[in-house]
Amino acid sequence: xxxxxxxxxxxxxxxxxxxxxxxxxxxxxxxxxxxxxxxxxxxxxxxxxxxxxxxxxxxxxxxxxxxxxxxxxxxxxxxxxxxxxxxxxxxxxxxxxxxxxxxxxxxxxxxxxxxxxxxxxxxxxxxxxxxxxxxxxxxxxxxxxxxxxxxxxxxxxxxxxxxxxxxxxxxxxxxxxxxxxxxxxxxxxxx
Numbered sequence: 001x002x003x004x005x006x007x008x009x010x011x012x013x014x015x016x017x018x019x020x021x022x023x024x025x026x027x028x029x030x031x032x033x034x035x036x037x038x039x040x041x042x043x044x045x046x047x048x049x050x051x052x053x054x055x056x057x058x059x060x061x062x063x064x065x066x067x068x069x070x071x072x073x074x075x076x077x078x079x080x081x082x083x084x085x086x087x088x089x090x091x092x093x094x095x096x097x098x099x100x101x102x103x104x105x106x107x108x109x110x111x112x113x114x115x116x117x118x119x120x121x122x123x124x125x126x127x128x129x130x131x132x133x134x135x136x137x138x139x140x141x142x143x144x145x146x147x148x149x150x151x152x153x154x155x156x157x158x159x160x161x162x163x164x165x166x167x168x169x170x171x172x173x174x175x176x177x178x179x180x181x182x183x184x185x186x187x188x189x190x191x
Contacts, residue, residue, distance in 0.1 A: 002029075003035065007036065007039060010039060010043050011043055011047075013026045014044055
């Protein structure tokens with residue numbers, strides 16, 4: 001038996017509420033431990049002092065005085081309204097609360113049976129995710145002519161190549177502008 005367990009059981013030991021084996025273990029511990037023995041003696045003195053106390057009888061008019069004091073205390077309006085509401089509707093609110101509870105349980109069960117996001121078919125979302133093909137403009141046609149011309153370069157005298165595309169290829173053009181720069185030695189002042 002250790003000091004912590006003995007300390008928790010001293011009061012029950014003094015009252016004789018423990019089984020025989022625990023009573024013997026605590027008695028052995030108390031013989032060898034001065035601190036626990038002193039604690040037991042303190043508890044014994046408190047119990048003896050409590051036993052000497054005589055019961056006090058309340059005054060005959062105590063109940064009337066308490067009721068008068070309580071009646072003088074003003075009850076807040078919110079508490080009065082809540083009490084009035086419970087008097088009027090208390091019996092009628094229980095079935096409504098039960099109905100709300102049943103609906104909540106049914107909703108929770110049905111959520112598991114909803115179709116998952118990958119099974120939903122939303123025609124609006126499908127139309128939004130499709131690639132939009134804009135009508136072709138004259139600028140788009142001119143850009144495509146220049147790109148196709150750069151694919152088949154025309155030999156100019158003194159030029160490395162007629163036209164080299166700086167940005168764009170026919171496969172990647174869709175609503176983008178291509179910058180076509182003529183590159184030749186003469187363009188930079190060389191002859």
